[in-house]
Amino acid sequence: MNLILLFEDDFTSPLTSPLTSAGEVRLHDRRLTHIRDVHRALPGDQLRVGLLNGAMGSGQLLSLSEHEAVLRVELDTPPPPPLPLTLILALPRPKMFKRTLAAAASMGVKDLWLINSYRVDKSYWGSPLLTEAGLREHLLLGLEQACDTQLPQVHLRKRFKPFVEDELPELCRGRRALLAHPYNAQPCPSASDESTLLAIGPEGGFIPYEVEKLVEAGLSPVHLGPRILRVETAVPALLSRLFTF
Amino acid sequence: MNLILLFEDDFTSPLTSPLTSAGEVRLHDRRLTHIRDVHRALPGDQLRVGLLNGAMGSGQLLSLSEHEAVLRVELDTPPPPPLPLTLILALPRPKMFKRTLAAAASMGVKDLWLINSYRVDKSYWGSPLLTEAGLREHLLLGLEQACDTQLPQVHLRKRFKPFVEDELPELCRGRRALLAHPYNAQPCPSASDESTLLAIGPEGGFIPYEVEKLVEAGLSPVHLGPRILRVETAVPALLSRLFTF
Numbered sequence: 001m002n003l004i005l006l007f008e009d010d011f012t013s014p015l016t017s018p019l020t021s022a023g024e025v026r027l028h029d030r031r032l033t034h035i036r037d038v039h040r041a042l043p044g045d046q047l048r049v050g051l052l053n054g055a056m057g058s059g060q061l062l063s064l065s066e067h068e069a070v071l072r073v074e075l076d077t078p079p080p081p082p083l084p085l086t087l088i089l090a091l092p093r094p095k096m097f098k099r100t101l102a103a104a105a106s107m108g109v110k111d112l113w114l115i116n117s118y119r120v121d122k123s124y125w126g127s128p129l130l131t132e133a134g135l136r137e138h139l140l141l142g143l144e145q146a147c148d149t150q151l152p153q154v155h156l157r158k159r160f161k162p163f164v165e166d167e168l169p170e171l172c173r174g175r176r177a178l179l180a181h182p183y184n185a186q187p188c189p190s191a192s193d194e195s196t197l198l199a200i201g202p203e204g205g206f207i208p209y210e211v212e213k214l215v216e217a218g219l220s221p222v223h224l225g226p227r228i229l230r231v232e233t234a235v236p237a238l239l240s241r242l243f244t245f
Numbered sequence: 246m247n248l249i250l251l252f253e254d255d256f257t258s259p260l261t262s263p264l265t266s267a268g269e270v271r272l273h274d275r276r277l278t279h280i281r282d283v284h285r286a287l288p289g290d291q292l293r294v295g296l297l298n299g300a301m302g303s304g305q306l307l308s309l310s311e312h313e314a315v316l317r318v319e320l321d322t323p324p325p326p327p328l329p330l331t332l333i334l335a336l337p338r339p340k341m342f343k344r345t346l347a348a349a350a351s352m353g354v355k356d357l358w359l360i361n362s363y364r365v366d367k368s369y370w371g372s373p374l375l376t377e378a379g380l381r382e383h384l385l386l387g388l389e390q391a392c393d394t395q396l397p398q399v400h401l402r403k404r405f406k407p408f409v410e411d412e413l414p415e416l417c418r419g420r421r422a423l424l425a426h427p428y429n430a431q432p433c434p435s436a437s438d439e440s441t442l443l444a445i446g447p448e449g450g451f452i453p454y455e456v457e458k459l460v461e462a463g464l465s466p467v468h469l470g471p472r473i474l475r476v477e478t479a480v481p482a483l484l485s486r487l488f489t490f
Contacts, residue, residue: 080470080472099344103478106472106478107472107478107482145475146472190436191435225325226392227351227352227353227393228391228392229391230351232344233352236485237484241436244432244470245469245471245472
């Protein structure tokens, strides 16, 4: 938690505007625990804070008890720029998905699509991670880690074919559209700030039929060398290769 | 497990040479379970295999029972090239370290130094992960994932100052030497196959004294943008930025 994320409900007086504002917040949950036990902050200390989907700034700790931390915050800095990316993942198994969500959020992904694939186990779609609260928990961890405030949007598509035929061509239009796939692929292009769509397959990869459909929709296969990476490793490796940050 | 790693003990007849050889192996441990339950392989199937620190190739499943898998293997392909990298990590907390070890091994890191830092909790040095068996377990997972056979070398240095003063300058000599550090830093250079040393700090970063000593030893601070990444995300992001693969 390198940034303490604030929500509008934390403010004891209304905010002047979500982009530049000051006010007092009272915190009671794991943020209180973190301020007390990890930061070991004392009244007077300055802590880095940010308003969800708003500005970042600093918060001066006014008082701290077992039950409450009170901070006077000033929000005056915009969050870091988002990646110009639509990231499409074949739904990973839950344990890996948690970490991948947080990693993607920490790297600035704002538009994430989770899709089905032949090699996605059906049970994964029943995971409580896929509820709004489940997704939000791990996305917030990524934002807190990276010092960002913009919550990523997540779209779930449980049927591969309708997504790839009806939605994907439109998502690809006018931008580079890439499929991370080790076979018959070009080397991954180098860093730019070009608008990009990137699709990453499941463990074991997309099956040939799926690759064919993705290529038909406009994606070009790219690779990062001969090594096969887990999705939680492939996401940071590919994003870091593709974008200048 | 995209590659079944073999050890010399698995062979029922001696190998002709560690780099090109054929022979029969009998497997009993988690590799048997994987062949049976994940690959769901049947006699006659070909599986991708590799000899630890040797060549890769294929293995034909001759027979499979509850207790044993017998394969006829031919090893004729060299493993993928190692990264020309010395990676220095402030020892991460154990849970994150496990994943970082496997991720580093999967990306081709072969020379890993774990060092102390002011922000490394002393208890981390007592973790069973740091035994030869503990390290090996997670490194093998990375090799099996990525299809590689070369076991990384791991060096432990529990004292920061003697390492940085007495060993680090020599490790830096004649190559690019970088410190991942977000302050007073240049943007991370782009991909090459240049011999490189890279140091990554603990959660919360190296303290100013440590940064000063690392810079004195020859390291130049570089950053990947304003976001603060967890070490398990930073390792793939930095390696993918620095090397062509």
